[in-house]
Amino acid sequence: MIRTVSSTPYSDQKPGTSGLRKKVPVFQQQNYTENFIQSIFDSLQGFKGETLVIGGDGRYYNREVIQIALRMAAANGFGRVLVGQGGIMSTPAVSHVIRKHKAFGGIILSASHNPGGPNEDFGIKYNASNGGPAPESLTDAIFARSRVIDRYLTADFPDVNLDSIGSLNAGGLMIEVIDPVDDYAELMEHLFDFGAIRDLIAGGFRVTFDAMHAVTGPYAREILVNRLGADPALIRNDVPLEDFGGHHPDPNLVHARELYDTMMAPDAPDFGAASDGDGDRNLIIGRSIFVTPSDSLAMLAANAHLAPGYKAGIAGIARSMPTSGAADRVAAKMEVQLYETPTGWKFFGNLLDAGRVTICGEESAGTGSTHVREKDGLWAVLLWLNILAVRRQSVLEIVEDHWATYGRTYYSRHDYEAVDTDAANTLMARIEERFGALPGTKLGPLTVARADNFSYHDPVDLSVSRNQGIRIHFEGGARIVFRLSGTGTSGATLRVYMEFYEPDPARHNRDTQEALSDLIAAAEELASIRALTGRDAPTVIT
Missing domain, CATH: 3.40.120.10 (Alpha-D-Glucose-1,6-Bisphosphate, subunit A, domain 3)
Structure with a gap:
């Protein structure tokens, strides 16, 4: 009835x-x-x-x-x-x-x-x-x-x-x-060379995966263990729990710290990865090297042709505005279009449906392709494994080779979570009020070139999305982005993104936070984060 x-x-x-x-x-x-x-x-x-x-x-x-x-x-x-x-x-x-x-x-x-x-x-x-x-x-x-x-x-x-x-x-x-799991596993087997990955693992290549007691546990068991032969003892937290085992199912260096420590140890596995609560995000760590999501997007795009599902090449790359410009240099060398969109996977949908891009991603650990219309954590893990199986290099060697070819983009995101909403809005408004006076302003050794609030003009449906994040561009190409996130449920999350491009391979091994120290100081001077939020340090640094 x-x-x-x-x-x-x-x-x-x-x-x-x-x-x-x-x-x-x-x-x-x-x-x-x-x-x-x-x-x-x-x-x-x-x-x-x-x-x-x-x-x-x-x-x-x-x-x-x-x-x-x-x-x-x-x-x-x-x-x-x-x-x-x-x-x-x-x-x-x-x-x-x-x-x-x-x-x-x-x-x-x-x-x-x-x-x-x-x-x-x-x-x-x-x-x-x-x-x-x-x-x-x-x-x-x-x-x-x-x-x-x-x-x-x-x-x-x-x-x-x-x-x-x-x-x-x-x-x-x-x-x-x-x-x-079944439909999804079959799709992955169609996209990637499972035979090559099985041979890699059978040869002693060790893979560890942290499902964080979230949805990807059954997927990891079926694909990584049953179909690819990974050691089941290295698949951790694979039983989905209603409270995620009391943990925060966010695959970053704070909440997946055990995985990070495992991969930094002398006897580390060759490849480590994690996914989040609903399986659409990923964390990629090689032995002794964390691959930032922005770098991972660029490296996956540069090597996607090594997987059967992408052997014909890619039509284009899309990234969210706060994501680093590492993918831009890949697109330029491949002579394909790079699209810069607002944060939110729905903005990639039109580009994917129109055939304008093949690979897309966000700095918040989400990458994906034309195979679905969501970001996909296990897809990124499997593409990495396919690349490793073909190139027969370590993650560290692939990363260093990429930097030598394209240059390194030093990049970090500082999150201030559960900030008072009024304080966060005040901080953003005060920066925007200064847009007209900022060009030419010195912030330590940095000089502001321009400032704006990002607007996106969709090339497919011609819609316009305004006020998508404050961008401060500096002479020489460095930038800071300030953005309020909508993914939390309490207060506001202030995200501060900082990046600069380093073409010199001799300077590619610096500590990221040290390399970004001038930008970190400039963000504080510009936004008065401590005074307005009461926070002495970010909640999470990625």
């Missing part, structure tokens, strides 16, 4: 670049989750009888929301739902399933790299038929609907057994519980 349930709107359901993210108790408020899901359905057209994909990263409240979404999908007229076994499916896997099965769209339940648990973070986002995040026009419509919604539709049927693969009909809806 289909029921119409009266409801009252909430004013805070504005989706960000990765959907709606709030603390679990917020989603548990009366009708809060139902209101948002109904707002999604009310903003869509033409889905009657169509297929919907539902998957999540397994965090706390995942199973409960899947049951809610199934009943609402039935009541709203979807014909079929594909849901991952156990309610689990990585974000890139959802994107692939949408595309492979020609689904109308998908609902992803995740707060990505944010903590999980009864009082931690949860998230809901909608992906469109191309497998990518909803465009701004749709998220704006969802928000507008959420502010006036007065009812939601649901169907009455018992909870669906999510743990058994198979099909059933409930409320007129065909529900198929599918293997969350």
Whole structure:
């Protein structure tokens, strides 16, 4: 039976670049989750009888929301739902399933790299038929609907057994519980030379992977161990847990410190990697060398032709504005177009769909390609392994060779998390107020060349996205970027990005923070971070 349930709107359901993210108790408020899901359905057209994909990263409240979404999908007229076994499916896997099965769209339940648990973070986002995040026009419509919604539709049927693969009909809806790994693993085997990687590993090459008790554990077991022969003892934290084992599932040098220490030890494995809560981010570490996400993007683009899925070369490269310019030099040498977009994977979707780019990435540890419309952590790991299997060099040798060829971009991001929102907005406003006077200003040994707030003009749909981050460019090419992130659920996260290009190989082995010391001092002088935020140091440095 289909029921119409009266409801009252909430004013805070504005989706960000990765959907709606709030603390679990917020989603548990009366009708809060139902209101948002109904707002999604009310903003869509033409889905009657169509297929919907539902998957999540397994965090706390995942199973409960899947049951809610199934009943609402039935009541709203979807014909079929594909849901991952156990309610689990990585974000890139959802994107692939949408595309492979020609689904109308998908609902992803995740707060990505944010903590999980009864009082931690949860998230809901909608992906469109191309497998990518909803465009701004749709998220704006969802928000507008959420502010006036007065009812939601649901169907009455018992909870669906999510743990058994198979099909059933409930409320007129065909529900198929599918293997969350199988389709994705087959895609990876098509893109990469698994035979060459197996030979590399069989020859003694040791691979370690930290799934951080998040969604990629089952994927790593199936692909790295079962299909490629990696030592299962080196696959750590591979059982997904609702609270990620009490840890923060963000693959950076703070939250994946054990992996970093392992890879810096004298007896380190040859290759180390990690992925985040929903499987779309990656951390790459070779023995004694951490590969920054910006460098990783550039190196993957430069070597992608070594993998079967990319042997014809790449059409172009896209990077988010705060990502370093390392990929720009690769694009220039390959004579392909480089696109600079705002942060947020949805901005890559138009370029990928139009065939303008093949490889894209963000400094926040997300890289991907035309194979799906999301960033993809395991894809990056497997492309690295394919490159290593063909070149038969260490990660360190590949990195140093890349720097010798293209030059090194010294780059770092300083995050100030859970900063008072008013203080963060004041900091940004004060910098912008000084734009006119900044050119020619001396900040230590650096001289400001120009300053702006980045705007993006989409070359495909001609839309314009303004105020995407403050850029301070210095004479000689160095730059600082200030940006407020929308991925947290408490306060604001101030991100400060700093970079400069060093062409001289004799100067490629400096400590990154020391090399950037003039820019770090300039950022403080310009923005008064300590005075306005009360923070003496960043929360996280990557």
